[in-house]
Amino acid sequence: MTKFLNKFLKEESGAAIVEYGLALLVVASIAVGAFSFLGDQTDAHVTGACEALGDVNCTTVTQP
Numbered sequence: 001m002t003k004f005l006n007k008f009l010k011e012e013s014g015a016a017i018v019e020y021g022l023a024l025l026v027v028a029s030i031a032v033g034a035f036s037f038l039g040d041q042t043d044a045h046v047t048g049a050c051e052a053l054g055d056v057n058c059t060t061v062t063q064p
Helices: 002-010 013-052
Strands: none
Touching: none
């Protein structure tokens, strides 16, 4: 029984899965923040360009 417990305590494959999960969570969080920021910036630029052209039909698309 002690051999089994020692082998179980030395096993590190589960730790690798947790590390990959945490890394994926960090990358996903950064991606969501970047896409949100870039979406706002793009919307502002498109609206500015539309207004600069003097188009009275500039509409903003709202997300549901």
